[in-house]
Amino acid sequence: MSKTKAAVILMIDAEGEFSRIAFNPKDNLLHKTKMLISRLLNLDYSINTFVKMLNILNKYNFPATLFIVGSLYLEKKNKYLLKEYLKSKPKTRYLFKNNLFKIVPCWGSYIKKQRKNKLFDFGIHNFLHESNFAESDKQISRAIEYSVKAAKTIGITPKTYAAPWFKLEEAKNPTRVYNILKKNGITATRFDGIKETEKNTITKSESIKKIFSRYGINCINGSHFIGNGKINKEEYRLIKKGIEKAIKTNTIYAISTHDTTFVRHGIKHFENIIKLIKSYNKRISITTLSAIAGKR
Numbered sequence: 240m241s242k243t244k245a246a247v248i249l250m251i252d253a254e255g256e257f258s259r260i261a262f263n264p265k266d267n268l269l270h271k272t273k274m275l276i277s278r279l280l281n282l283d284y285s286i287n288t289f290v291k292m293l294n295i296l297n298k299y300n301f302p303a304t305l306f307i308v309g310s311l312y313l314e315k316k317n318k319y320l321l322k323e324y325l326k327s328k329p330k331t332r333y334l335f336k337n338n339l340f341k342i343v344p345c346w347g348s349y350i351k352k353q354r355k356n357k358l359f360d361f362g363i364h365n366f367l368h369e370s371n372f373a374e375s376d377k378q379i380s381r382a383i384e385y386s387v388k389a390a391k392t393i394g395i396t397p398k399t400y401a402a403p404w405f406k407l408e409e410a411k412n413p414t415r416v417y418n419i420l421k422k423n424g425i426t427a428t429r430f431d432g433i434k435e436t437e438k439n440t441i442t443k444s445e446s447i448k449k450i451f452s453r454y455g456i457n458c459i460n461g462s463h464f465i466g467n468g469k470i471n472k473e474e475y476r477l478i479k480k481g482i483e484k485a486i487k488t489n490t491i492y493a494i495s496t497h498d499t500t501f502v503r504h505g506i507k508h509f510e511n512i513i514k515l516i517k518s519y520n521k522r523i524s525i526t527t528l529s530a531i532a533g534k535r
């Protein structure tokens with residue numbers, strides 16, 4: 240029997256500017272203008288980068304785990320779940336807009352076309368990108384339940400999860416989110432460390448490990464986070480080093496990033512990283528979180 244290969248997993252949080260509808264102070268004027276026009280005409284500019292990334296992944300035949308904000312799974316013609324969700328949504332610190340129903344973009348018709356693509360593991364990232372630490376148990380329960388429901392409207396049954404703002408587990412009530420995930424058929428999550436309080440830093444997270452179980456949910460540590468879309472040779476060197484370490488120790492190198500990371504500088508950096516990982520194809524298995532979790 241052949242020895243198990245080390246693996247690389249690419250995880251993308253897909254939120255289409257969701258966490259900052261519509262502007263970020265760092266956005267350039269061109270971006271702001273496009274967003275504004277898109278909003279005024281009720282178009283969706285935010286999907287562009289996501290589509291470009293998926294095109295690159297398709298081009299290199301490269302698997303990825305996509306944690307998509309639940310409401311984005313909806314099709315434009317089919318937004319009733321959003322309406323229903325907003326009706327019972329109490330005021331929170333996060334939701335500062337009252338015209339959310341209109342401005343939440345719908346990616347459902349695009350995602351639907353990709354749903355049978357074996358490369359992609361479609362996961363969830365809360366329904367409106369809510370922070371697990373800022374909302375009540377009941378609201379987080381709804382956020383996860385509605386995300387699964389939204390994905391199901393286009394024929395996807397999500398099995399994986401990533402917490403928005405990297406806020407998964409709090410020291411004072413560690414089982415909370417895991418229990419909600421279990422109840423909704425989610426079997427694996429990115430593990431973002433344990434936080435003492437909302438403001439505290441991650442106490443442990445970034446490392447190259449095998450998959451492990453926490454309160455009945457499969458977890459994977461992030462090994463590297465791509466936080467900037469600018470071409471960065473030092474980052475290529477770091478990723479190479481990490482993959483080589485994973486090969487040596489027969490572990491999983493998990494790269495995490497966002498679609499929004501590549502909005503401002505284009506996606507050349509993303510493509511370079513994909514090519515770089517792909518060059519290790521014979522020595523590692525490039526796979527998804529579902530695929531690995533499913534084997535356990």
Ligand SMILES: [Zn+2]
Pocket residue numbers: 252254258364368402403404
């Ligand atoms: Zn996010």
